[in-house]
Amino acid sequence: MALPNNEMFSTEVSVVNKAPVPVPGEKPSEMDVFLAVLEKNQITLSSLLPIAAIELTPAQQEQARSYQLAQLVLGPAASTPMMCAKSCPKPFRSVCMLAQIAKEPIGQRCPWEQQYAIDRMLAWMGEMGRTLKDILESERSMLQSLVTIDLHERRCNMILSDAQNAMLTARAVRDVDANTGVPLCWEDVIHANALRMDTLITQRRMILKDLELTPEAQTRRKKSLGLTKQGGGKDLSSKQSEANDRLRRAMRGEVIDV
Numbered sequence: 367m368a369l370p371n372n373e374m375f376s377t378e379v380s381v382v383n384k385a386p387v388p389v390p391g392e393k394p395s396e397m398d399v400f401l402a403v404l405e406k407n408q409i410t411l412s413s414l415l416p417i418a419a420i421e422l423t424p425a426q427q428e429q430a431r432s433y434q435l436a437q438l439v440l441g442p443a444a445s446t447p448m449m450c451a452k453s454c455p456k457p458f459r460s461v462c463m464l465a466q467i468a469k470e471p472i473g474q475r476c477p478w479e480q481q482y483a484i485d486r487m488l489a490w491m492g493e494m495g496r497t498l499k500d501i502l503e504s505e506r507s508m509l510q511s512l513v514t515i516d517l518h519e520r521r522c523n524m525i526l527s528d529a530q531n532a533m534l535t536a537r538a539v540r541d542v543d544a545n546t547g548v549p550l551c552w553e554d555v556i557h558a559n560a561l562r563m564d565t566l567i568t569q570r571r572m573i574l575k576d577l578e579l580t581p582e583a584q585t586r587r588k589k590s591l592g593l594t595k596q597g598g599g600k601d602l603s604s605k606q607s608e609a610n611d612r613l614r615r616a617m618r619g620e621v622i623d624v
Contacts, residue, residue, distance in 0.1 A: 400498040404438070439498065440487060441506065443513040447479035457528045458521075479517060486516045493579060508573050515573075519566045522559040534560045 388394055394402070422430060436444040448454075450471050454462075462478065464470040471477065490509045491501060501509075525531055535554040542549050574580050578587060 396498045403499070439506075440483065440513065441510040443483050443487065443510045443517070446514050446517050447475045447483060450474055450476050455525070457524045457531075460528075461524065479520075482520060483513050483517055486513045494577065505577070508577060512570060512573055515566050515570050519563060522563045522566070525559045526557065526563075531557055531559070 388398070433444075448458075450473065452472060454465070454470075459465045459470075462470060462476075464477070487509060490512050491497065494501075494505060494509075496502075496505060526534065534557050536557065537552050538555045539549045540551045540553040571580065575583060578584065
């Protein structure tokens, strides 16, 4: 049965991300395999959600393809990079080489943050031993959250690197005299971005714990599989307990093997 025409952005850009035509004798890349599977599944489902056709130039069509594929692979993290603007805060503009030479892409997404999001996604995939063709969707979802957390943490560090924020605290008036308005006492307020970083670090650790990527989770997994070596695979609490036991024996005058 023929499927209806559900192409978007004119007939040149389809809702289906077309896989490249394979070259005889050439091994397909991971992205080619990913797109081939994606195309096969989307062809079946695209008829259920017709998308309006929009006439675009060839350059605009290529941008639409890139945007669509980025949303599929990176998910919400693809929309996280900030939009470049002349009103960009000083901590970001001061470290942007493009802004310093007046070649920043105003109205487009920050290329530095886009590259950082890509690098972090690849790094986390490498940590898990996954590639684009074998990563599970549940894993992809958590990695997208990790990329977003990394990007937000990077912004917090850039803001806190500004001289006026580097102290991480600000002196604020806590109480004043009701009659004269003279300050009576002050208090140090922790910078909002410093508090935000604590939240981001906690969120990252929770996700890594779910992915069993924290050191204690990896040690526990090795123990359950019998992969730990004598002494080398013990967790921190076991090593500390043994050290305390050796100390108590040494205080009693016993001979300790080091």
